[in-house]
Amino acid sequence: MSLYCGITRRRKSFWCCRLLSTYVTKTRYLSELKEDDDACKKAQQTGAFYLFHNLAPLLQKSEHQYLAPQHSLLELERLLGKFGQDMQTIEDSVLNGCSEQQEAWFALDLGLNSSSSINASLQKPEMETELKGSFIGLRKALFQLNVKDASLLSTAQALLRWHDAHQFCSRSGQPTKKNVAGSKRVCPSNKIIYYPQMTPVVITLVSDGTQCLLARQSSFPEGMYSALAGFCDIGESLEEAVRREVAEEVGLEVERLQYSASQHWPFPNGALMIACHATVKPGQTEIQVNLRELEAAAWFSHDEVATALRKDNPSYQQQNGAFPFWLPPKLAIAHQLIKEWVEKPTCSILPP
Ligand SMILES: NC(=O)C1=CN([C@@H]2O[C@H](COP(=O)(O)OP(=O)(O)OC[C@H]3O[C@@H](n4cnc5c(N)ncnc54)[C@H](OP(=O)(O)O)[C@@H]3O)[C@@H](O)[C@H]2O)C=CC1
Numbered sequence: 001m002s003l004y005c006g007i008t009r010r011r012k013s014f015w016c017c018r019l020l021s022t023y024v025t026k027t028r029y030l031s032e033l034k035e036d037d038d039a040c041k042k043a044q045q046t047g048a049f050y051l052f053h054n055l056a057p058l059l060q061k062s063e064h065q066y067l068a069p070q071h072s073l074l075e076l077e078r079l080l081g082k083f084g085q086d087m088q089t090i091e092d093s094v095l096n097g098c099s100e101q102q103e104a105w106f107a108l109d110l111g112l113n114s115s116s117s118i119n120a121s122l123q124k125p126e127m128e129t130e131l132k133g134s135f136i137g138l139r140k141a142l143f144q145l146n147v148k149d150a151s152l153l154s155t156a157q158a159l160l161r162w163h164d165a166h167q168f169c170s171r172s173g174q175p176t177k178k179n180v181a182g183s184k185r186v187c188p189s190n191k192i193i194y195y196p197q198m199t200p201v202v203i204t205l206v207s208d209g210t211q212c213l214l215a216r217q218s219s220f221p222e223g224m225y226s227a228l229a230g231f232c233d234i235g236e237s238l239e240e241a242v243r244r245e246v247a248e249e250v251g252l253e254v255e256r257l258q259y260s261a262s263q264h265w266p267f268p269n270g271a272l273m274i275a276c277h278a279t280v281k282p283g284q285t286e287i288q289v290n291l292r293e294l295e296a297a298a299w300f301s302h303d304e305v306a307t308a309l310r311k312d313n314p315s316y317q318q319q320n321g322a323f324p325f326w327l328p329p330k331l332a333i334a335h336q337l338i339k340e341w342v343e344k345p346t347c348s349i350l351p352p
């Protein structure tokens with residue numbers, strides 16, 4: 001009987017293991033690396049590193065797109081040695097994912113000269129030559145990366161930036177110490193733990209049933225219009241933030257609201273973009289643009305938006321000096337929100 005129970009137990013655990021999907025296994029592995037410094041150090045031995053210089057990722061140009069090269073610990077050791085650095089530099093790296101085969105991925109910035117780091121910033125041009133690539137600003141590179149690399153590098157940059165900006169405890173003023181994975185920093189004197197944070201931002205596509213409202217800030221590329229976006233205020237719900245932002249920016253009152261999707265966005269300091277569709281009250285469509293926040297806002301017809309969606313980034317100047325109307329690129333959640341609206345009439349997106 002006891003033998004039978006033993007077999008059953010073994011079979012059960014076998015089936016439990018079998019039932020764990022690749023996603024669950026990966027997630028649990030990453031969670032272990034965040035909690036266990038020794039396991040994370042071990043993972044660095046067989047892991048792959050993405051390199052940055054002053055928050056600009058190392059990229060290699062291939063045809064019409066950029067690729068993000070990976071480096072092994074051994075390659076890094078050789079590189080650091082060549083530039084007179086020791087392996088302590090690796091302590092500044094942060095964990096930013098793993099492959100399905102559980103190869104851990106890390107990001108390391110060789111150009112930040114933070115006060116807690118004993119490592120001097122390494123010279124960019126010499127490193128670029130050595131690494132056969134270029135450190136390119138993420139804003140410039142993001143739309144020429146594939147989705148996987150764009151997401152990986154965005155997360156890595158947000159994490160590296162957060163660590164660089166949180167070197168000291170805001171209560172004791174003492175230097176904080178990061179764990180190996182970089183999932184937290186701790187103040188050694190009072191044990192306060194700091195976790196990386198991101199800021200919630202609402203982005204809303206307002207429709208009156210037949211047209212949608214798009215706006216532009218003076219900082220946008222010429223001719224580009226997007227959905228209304230704004231940082232959530234402290235204490236606000238998602239619904240309250242949408243209602244306030246729409247009222248503040250274009251002077252309209254939102255009637256109905258439907259959540260669509262969310263996206264991590266690396267600018268300006270790592271935001272969680274929460275995208276929604278909204279309608280305004282019928283007959284209440286007169287826009288009053290808040291010129292402190294926006295350069296322009298207007299209603300666009302379904303046809304105008306559908307045509308613009310089919311075009312690639314056309315930011316060339318026309319003969320009359322104007323720039324054609326265009327929309328954010330595919331990678332931006334604003335694009336997905338607008339595409340959703342074009343594909344489904346607002347009334348079928350929003351509940352009555
Ligand atoms: N992924 C996507 O599809 C899109 C992403 N976005 C992102 O959404 C973000 C927010 O949109 P935006 O219209 O600029 O926001 P807001 O309409 O909230 O206006 C921005 C201003 O709000 C102030 N502000 C308030 N809280 C914060 C905070 N936590 N961090 C920074 N500034 C704050 C700043 O003013 P001050 O400078 O005076 O302090 C800033 O200039 C943008 O950074 C943009 O990158 C926007 C559109 C599309």
Ligand SMILES: [Mg+2]
Nearest residue numbers: 228229230293
């Ligand atoms: Mg705004």
